[in-house]
Amino acid sequence: MSSDAASQVDRGPHTSEVCTRRTAGHTPHRTTILLCHTGALAEWQPVHVMGVDDGVVTLAVGDELQRFRNHAPEALAAAVAEGGAEAHVNTRFGYLFLASWPRDPEAVFSLCPADRPCPPCG
Numbered sequence: 001m002s003s004d005a006a007s008q009v010d011r012g013p014h015t016s017e018v019c020t021r022r023t024a025g026h027t028p029h030r031t032t033i034l035l036c037h038t039g040a041l042a043e044w045q046p047v048h049v050m051g052v053d054d055g056v057v058t059l060a061v062g063d064e065l066q067r068f069r070n071h072a073p074e075a076l077a078a079a080v081a082e083g084g085a086e087a088h089v090n091t092r093f094g095y096l097f098l099a100s101w102p103r104d105p106e107a108v109f110s111l112c113p114a115d116r117p118c119p120p121c122g
Contacts, residue, residue, distance in 0.1 A: 019071060028109065036090040046087075047096070049080045056073070061089075068096075069113070070096075076096075079100070080098065084099050084100065095110055
């Protein structure tokens with residue numbers, strides 16, 4: 001991952017709505033993005049974004065499919081369409097980094113388990 005992470009995380013998410021909620025599935029927090037890049041390599045898992053359907057993103061992790069939610073599934077789907085389906089998940093924080101990050105600072109998303117609905121933004 002890039003060493004200039006601090007300079008790449010100041011822009012807001014793809015959505016035009018402002019989300020101030022910092023729980024899983026909502027707007028990634030700048031500090032947490034930086035913490036992702038100071039952690040161990042073992043905390044990173046390569047994934048392939050299979051799709052976003054009905055508010056749920058499906059990731060291929062090796063031979064296994066995993067499902068997650070994000071507060072802005074349309075923005076996530078658009079970012080994948082624009083930047084490609086290859087990505088990495090930081091397993092410690094549950095952040096999805098699309099391959100276009102850090103060139104596209106908005107290509108990082110917080111994930112929460114699909115069996116838990118994301119509460120409304122606030």
